[in-house]
Amino acid sequence: MFGKDIGIDLGTANILVYVRGKGVVIREPAVVAVNVNTQKICAIGEEAREMIGRTPGTIRAIRPLQEGVIADFQITEDILKHFIKKVSRPRFGNPRVMICVPSGITTVEKRAVLEAASLAGAKEVYLNTEPIAAAIGCGLDISAPSGNMVVDIGGGTTDIAVISLGSEVASESLRIGGNHFEAAIIRH
Template identity: 40%
Template sequence: MIGLKIGMDIGTGNVTAAIDGKGVVLCEPAVLALERETGEVIDAGKKAFEMTGRCPDAIKLTRPLLSGGIAELENSEKLIRTFLERICKNKIFKPVVAATMPAGITNLEKRNILDCILKAGAGKAVLIEEPLAAALGIGINPEMPYGTMIVNIGAGTTGVAVVTMGSIAVAKSATVGGDDMDRIIKTYLKNNRGIEVGRLTAEELKQLIGGAKVREETIAAVAKGKDTADGMPLFFEVTAQEINFAIRDCVDEICKAITDVLEVTPPELVKDITDSGIFLCGGMSKLYGIDKYIEEVTGIRVKIPGNESHVSALGCLRALNEENYLKQNGYHFVTLEILE
């Protein structure tokens, strides 16, 4: 008997999973809370993320996934096992998992991801390049002889790829994403305003008033931080213009990755992209004005699908349900026995 089919997007910031009939059933931060001495799992996902900056010494928080890959093998296994148990609950048969992998990773990196998923409880697994999974999730047929550009802006990396005829024609990964913006906002406030804030506050400011483009109206947000001079808590106001200024280099680095790929893409595929537009997905595609800014830089229309944070997981699920696609494009399921 076949277990539950699960499409899974493994990202630095979040793990997203989709199943037949229900669509996306899990979208949780890729954060694990562990008992420091024993390594026992206390919680994972949103509840663990909410402990950021608030943990006692007895609890260790870790983000074991890095750039869509595995930074800490054992803890990544614990994280994915916790999520699979939440999805499968008391199912008898082990699930079948199709998961994303960054384009261009090594065989060892692929093996580590598969090893993690299978040891976490999957019966068999297959990896699909994230840009192809995103294309499937958007509803594009990547097997057509037509070029499509996918830009996935995540927490840890930005992946840019041109897909055509079931494969990736050109790809580039830039080590810039939402986490970098959070760190830069923290540094900006400390160096320029003498205010120390936590990572969660920096992320909230980015989401509330941050942007790739300056808004027509002047807006600001009030947040709580700590005065670096005397260590006392304080409320402060910060404007959208300040946040935009702080993260501008990150936004420009994302745009450079896109233009770098366009420069080496064959002319006929560039023509296709110009006709169909650039598809923008990932959590940071929600950043205010990022689509319009990319349009200004490239001269190409940018489209953001309605489920931009979920397209890769949905694409993996679609691939599971279209096994001919997997076979025709050289994808093979792996079990723990085969891997070992």
């Protein structure tokens, strides 16, 4: 099934790609180096992060997701294309893709993620909230008739949810995350 079912955590700080049967196969910083003149991507992930502070003025490193949402649609689409292509085998057709999103994402933001993934080559795109994905990832039985509180602290958002019977009973998404915490600690 390599390349048919893919899970992507499109985070503000990091991007993780999971392939069914293989586990997490890509773990890269959510950084892209872009040529300012041509708007073409020069590097993605760790390679782009290593360029920070070492590039000429025509290349800048950016984070295409800010506070858990797409800040640059075209670059996000290009990143998704890059990672989907990297883990997919073209002869087996386009993959089904599950993407984690903050629980407080708006309808417009959901549409942007769905469209970017479709344009990137996904056959089918599904969205799942980060608290549900975190609960499944740590082995919680989310289908049980008991409540579990999950706190998912990402780079750009903190998602808090009470999960029972397979869905979020109550949730809150704060547009503050690990990057903000680090900056506050540094200032202190």
